[in-house]
Amino acid sequence: MQPLTPEELARIAGVAPDEIERYRAAKLLDPDEDGVLDEMDVLRLRILMHYRSLGHSIDDLDKAVHSASPLILYSDLLWAPVQEMVSIEDAAVETELPPDAVQTLLRAVGLGPAVPRDEMRFLEAVKALVDAGIPLKMVLDVGRVYGDTLRRLAQTEVRMIREFMTEQGRSSLLKDRDQSERLDTIQTLLVPILEPLLLTIHRRHMLRASIQEAVADLEAIERGDDRETLYAAIAFVDLASFTSLANVHGDEAAAEILDRFDELVRGLLEEHNGNLVKQIGDEFMVTFADASNAVRFVVALDRAASAEENFPALRTGINTGPVLYRVGDYVGTTVNLAARIAAMATPNEILVTEPVAHAAADVGVSVEWIGTREVQGIDEPVGLWRIERTWAHAEPERDPVCGIAVGDGAVARLRHDGRTYSFCSADCLRRFLEDPDRYTRSGDT
Numbered sequence: 001m002q003p004l005t006p007e008e009l010a011r012i013a014g015v016a017p018d019e020i021e022r023y024r025a026a027k028l029l030d031p032d033e034d035g036v037l038d039e040m041d042v043l044r045l046r047i048l049m050h051y052r053s054l055g056h057s058i059d060d061l062d063k064a065v066h067s068a069s070p071l072i073l074y075s076d077l078l079w080a081p082v083q084e085m086v087s088i089e090d091a092a093v094e095t096e097l098p099p100d101a102v103q104t105l106l107r108a109v110g111l112g113p114a115v116p117r118d119e120m121r122f123l124e125a126v127k128a129l130v131d132a133g134i135p136l137k138m139v140l141d142v143g144r145v146y147g148d149t150l151r152r153l154a155q156t157e158v159r160m161i162r163e164f165m166t167e168q169g170r171s172s173l174l175k176d177r178d179q180s181e182r183l184d185t186i187q188t189l190l191v192p193i194l195e196p197l198l199l200t201i202h203r204r205h206m207l208r209a210s211i212q213e214a215v216a217d218l219e220a221i222e223r224g225d226d227r228e229t230l231y232a233a234i235a236f237v238d239l240a241s242f243t244s245l246a247n248v249h250g251d252e253a254a255a256e257i258l259d260r261f262d263e264l265v266r267g268l269l270e271e272h273n274g275n276l277v278k279q280i281g282d283e284f285m286v287t288f289a290d291a292s293n294a295v296r297f298v299v300a301l302d303r304a305a306s307a308e309e310n311f312p313a314l315r316t317g318i319n320t321g322p323v324l325y326r327v328g329d330y331v332g333t334t335v336n337l338a339a340r341i342a343a344m345a346t347p348n349e350i351l352v353t354e355p356v357a358h359a360a361a362d363v364g365v366s367v368e369w370i371g372t373r374e375v376q377g378i379d380e381p382v383g384l385w386r387i388e389r390t391w392a393h394a395e396p397e398r399d400p401v402c403g404i405a406v407g408d409g410a411v412a413r414l415r416h417d418g419r420t421y422s423f424c425s426a427d428c429l430r431r432f433l434e435d436p437d438r439y440t441r442s443g444d445t
Contacts, residue, residue, distance in 0.1 A: 004037040013045055014175065023048060026062045032082045040078065047073050053180040073187060083116040091115050095127045101136055108140065109147040145328045157194065161186055212275075216289065233294035233320040233356065234335050236342035237265070237301065238283035239312040241403025248402045248428055257311065258282055264304050272297040277330055285339075287330060291320040291359035295387070298350055299365060303391045306348075310424070312403040316350040317342025320359070333378075340375045341384060347403065350387040357385035366390055400439040401428035416440070 006024070010017040023029040028048055029041045051061055051072070064072045065079045088106065091114075092099040102123065106115065115123065126143075130136050161183070216230070225231070239245075239261060246254035265284050269276055272293045277285040288294040298316050305314050319341065321334035341351045352360065357367045366388040372381035396405040400421050410422035412429045416436055423429040432439050 004041070006037065009037050009041065009045065012042075013049065015049075020045075022058055026058055028058070028061060028065060028079070031079055043074075044078050047078070049175055050180045050183055053175055053177045054184060073191075083118060085114040086117060086120060087114055091120065091123055094120065095123045097123065097127055097130070097136075101140060104140055105143045107147075108144040110151060141327045148328075153198070157190075161190070212289070219289075230323050230325055230330075231321065232323050232330060232334070233288040233291040233318060233359075234323065234330060234338040235286050235288070235294050235298055235316060235318045236283060236339050237286070237298065237314055237316040238281075238342065239403075240315050240347035241312055241401075242282040245312060245402040245404065248425070248431065249404075260308065260311070261305070264301060264308075268297055268300050268304065272300065277328075283342075285330075285335075287323075291318070291356045292363045294318050294320070295352070295356065295360045295363060295365055299387065299391070302348075302350060302389065306392050306396070306405075308405075310404050310409075312405075313347035313398060314350075315342060315345040315347060317345055318350070318352045318356045320353070320355050336377055337375060337382065340377065341373075341382070344373065344375075344384075347398070348389065348392070350389070352385050352387060354383050354385070360385075360387060397422040399424045399428050401431050 004012075006020045007017050009029075010020045013020075020029065023045070027033070029044055030037055031044075048061060052058075056064075061072070065075050068075050068079075070076075086094070088103050089099055091097075092102045095102070103113075105123075105126065106113065109122075126139055129139055239257070242254065242258075245257065261282065261284075262279070265286070266276065268274075269286060272288070274286050274288045274293060274297050277287050279285075286294075286297070288297065295318070298318060302314055302316070305311055317338050317340070319334055319338035322332065323330045323334050324332045337353065341353070345351045351370075352367065357369075360367050367385040368388050370384050370386050372383050375382045397410065398404065399406050399410075400423075402424065404424050406422040406424050409424070411425055412423045414421050414423070414429065414432070416432075417440070419440075421432065423432065
């Protein structure tokens, strides 16, 4: 963001320029007195105007801010005294850490490119971990996960507060008393519980991860395996025709379906001892300690999705074998093959490799051999099986354009090349008529 003049900031805020100057005189704006009004000052002004709308004077705010009152949002950060900034090179010398490691770590957790003197304690703690015998690379990996996760958490929290707080036509700078009262309510309710909530969730996940690691250790000993080699069943599952669905019905409708899909995935993962590795758009990557649980999960998920009204079909691929764990993710040939066969699956199809097919048969799930396939990135042809969807006795009709289950709710039906197609909307019918071949080809995503 380019620096702003007092007049520009006043115009954005809808206040008189002399009010900006009054804030500057009290060091409530440009507190470091470098003569620059930047993005930090936009946030400072937003918060100041919030409290002014609640009836606080500039003198009240001056006293509260300079006493670092916790009642003022971000007072400890936005109005903190100017600190000495320690360069990466100097920080590396002080902590006896490699400069490139300091730079990588600061970038990962969002503290770079230089370090305020008070935050050197963070790097000192890292040095203590390294001195205790923890490899520096492992600390860097953990730092990346923390940085990525907490950045997403902060963005989600701020977006939640903003959406709850703002109303159509209201000022984004909180000049309105009603809007500021809503923010005040949120602050009173949320600020005291967000950090304790974060710590509670983290501790619960730490306990669960510890249990899983302990069980994996025992199982590895029983098998006589090297514990450094991880074995897992990897499943990829996505919504067929999701791109078309979003194009036809709009982003909001697509987001609602994605939210419901998310609920189904997370709920069934809990029941089947699975873990969510990541979500990319409408695709989920999940992992299980054994293939039988992976099979039970995808069968339950497919069954649940089939019972949903106006819901797309699923496409699924499962593979099992050795994997590498890297920075909160799983990588390797086993993972790549699972992703590839999921991409090969057609709507309502669950494709699995041979060891998964055996696990499915062991738990009473029928499979069908479909032959060998050339898979991109895999040297040898791969034998594939399809899980028979015996629970789907009467498959619902699906709109060929958006992929949504239609059934009796079709607004139109059309006979084309000897087959009858059903449509959920006039828009889908129109799109089909414009280019029938596009929607009668298989594999649309």
